[in-house]
Amino acid sequence: MPGELKTAERPGAEVELGPSAYMAMAMVRDGINTGYRIKQMLERVASFFWSASYGQIYPELRKLEAAGLLAGREVTESGRLRREYSLTAAGEKRLRTWLAEPAEPSLWLRNEGLLRLMLVDWEDRELARKNLRELRRMSADRLEAVGALVPPRERGRRIQALGVRLLEETVRWCDETDAALGPPDEA
Amino acid sequence: MPGELKTAERPGAEVELGPSAYMAMAMVRDGINTGYRIKQMLERVASFFWSASYGQIYPELRKLEAAGLLAGREVTESGRLRREYSLTAAGEKRLRTWLAEPAEPSLWLRNEGLLRLMLVDWEDRELARKNLRELRRMSADRLEAVGALVPPRERGRRIQALGVRLLEETVRWCDETDAALGPPDEA
DNA sequence: TAATTCATGTAAAAGGTTACATGATTAA
DNA sequence: TTAATCATGTAACCTTTTACATGAATTA
Numbered sequence: 001m002p003g004e005l006k007t008a009e010r011p012g013a014e015v016e017l018g019p020s021a022y023m024a025m026a027m028v029r030d031g032i033n034t035g036y037r038i039k040q041m042l043e044r045v046a047s048f049f050w051s052a053s054y055g056q057i058y059p060e061l062r063k064l065e066a067a068g069l070l071a072g073r074e075v076t077e078s079g080r081l082r083r084e085y086s087l088t089a090a091g092e093k094r095l096r097t098w099l100a101e102p103a104e105p106s107l108w109l110r111n112e113g114l115l116r117l118m119l120v121d122w123e124d125r126e127l128a129r130k131n132l133r134e135l136r137r138m139s140a141d142r143l144e145a146v147g148a149l150v151p152p153r154e155r156g157r158r159i160q161a162l163g164v165r166l167l168e169e170t171v172r173w174c175d176e177t178d179a180a181l182g183p184p185d186e187a
Numbered sequence: 188m189p190g191e192l193k194t195a196e197r198p199g200a201e202v203e204l205g206p207s208a209y210m211a212m213a214m215v216r217d218g219i220n221t222g223y224r225i226k227q228m229l230e231r232v233a234s235f236f237w238s239a240s241y242g243q244i245y246p247e248l249r250k251l252e253a254a255g256l257l258a259g260r261e262v263t264e265s266g267r268l269r270r271e272y273s274l275t276a277a278g279e280k281r282l283r284t285w286l287a288e289p290a291e292p293s294l295w296l297r298n299e300g301l302l303r304l305m306l307v308d309w310e311d312r313e314l315a316r317k318n319l320r321e322l323r324r325m326s327a328d329r330l331e332a333v334g335a336l337v338p339p340r341e342r343g344r345r346i347q348a349l350g351v352r353l354l355e356e357t358v359r360w361c362d363e364t365d366a367a368l369g370p371p372d373e374a
Numbered sequence: 375t376a377a378t379t380c381a382t383g384t385a386a387a388a389g390g391t392t393a394c395a396t397g398a399t400t401a402a
Numbered sequence: 403t404t405a406a407t408c409a410t411g412t413a414a415c416c417t418t419t420t421a422c423a424t425g426a427a428t429t430a
Binding site: 019022023026045046048049050051095099100102104105106107108109110111112113114115116117118119120122127130131134135138153154155156158159161162165166169170173177180 | 206209210213232233235236237238282286287289291292293294295296297298299300301302303304305306307309314317318321322325340341342343345346348349352353356357360364367
């Protein structure tokens with residue numbers, strides 16, 4: 001149809017939201033109410049299963065505000081300007097619905113370290129080992145970061161525990177695989 | 188500079204390649220030499236750490252061919268037309284370099300199931316449980332698929348083992364968390 | 375005084391998916 | 403005959419990143 005309007009253009013109609021939008025709303029609901037703080041929080045507690053850049057977060061918050069799901073206001077504290085958001089009733093409703101609907105959650109993984117490891121010729125032991133150690137290093141770094149957290153609530157501690165386990169398992173696998181690769185070419 | 192040419196426009200110059208391009212080249216090197224087969228292979232063996240759609244793979248192969256890194260030819264077998272690729276000397280060189288360079292490998296994770304779980308209010312036990320079970324179901328499905336593989340080479344078996352372990356760990360965590368959530372609200 | 379942190383944002387580009395279109399072959 | 407598998411591709415769209423720009427406050 002030529003005169004058809006997209007959802008976003010139909011005034012008053014619901015805007016379509018992706019997981020990142022709901023993430024932002026839930027963060028705001030929990031008191032993490034600025035773009036900057038949302039980013040910090042993600043980096044700290046969610047790095048092993050979620051991420052977002054400022055370039056995504058800030059426009060997302062603005063969009064949510066324009067849609068009436070978040071309310072933003074400017075706050076100046078000790079000379080510092082920031083934009084604080086709160087969840088509107090409409091936003092809360094929207095968020096609750098999404099959290100309750102049993103839609104198939106997307107799973108989207110890209111681990112370049114593992115990809116490399118799959119692609120290298122393992123006959124070339126030293127090359128395989130090099131890529132393996134890089135993967136180990138990255139996993140160990142992440143493990144350290146995730147393990148250092150002290151989440152205030154049970155929920156956070158549980159999720160942290162999963163991250164720790166998955167990362168530990170990866171590090172262990174790297175070590176075992178390294179050992180299985182045999183001694184260095186010239187020992 | 189106004190008259191400056193981008194890398195891709197400078198004739199004979201190297202095209203910039205992302206991990207997906209190297210993935211394709213390595214697959215072709217290993218005899219997985221059509222777009223269709225690359226996709227199948229990824230789905231089967233790499234689903235827990237890598238994925239790509241046809242909409243990405245086919246143009247990527249064409250691009251690589253145009254850059255002289257892959258050579259493609261049309262093959263008709265029992266009436267079926269397909270495009271088979273082989274790795275050129277230039278492609279092999281490029282791939283080897285990438286595999287050997289110690290660039291920080293990217294890590295890109297988005298597990299919506301876990302995100303939901305982080306965002307739901309755990310006070311609402313039933314809602315938390317619902318999301319938890321959905322995550323468990325997805326992980327168990329994937330575990331089954333990955334576990335069913337019988338990779339021909341040691342390399343593949345090793346990587347499979349990692350997938351199995353990570354997925355098993357996730358399923359176990361789901362069960363433990365479910366139990367920790369306590370008995371159903373009305374038992 | 376210099377570097378880091380707090381804080382927000384934009385524009386352009388990259389990277390990727392979805393939906394669609396096509397058509398032959400093979401298995402049920 | 404119908405459904406599934408094999409097989410390739412495009413166009414529109416969307417999400418997300420990167421790089422940049424700005425500036426005040428705080429810490430070293």
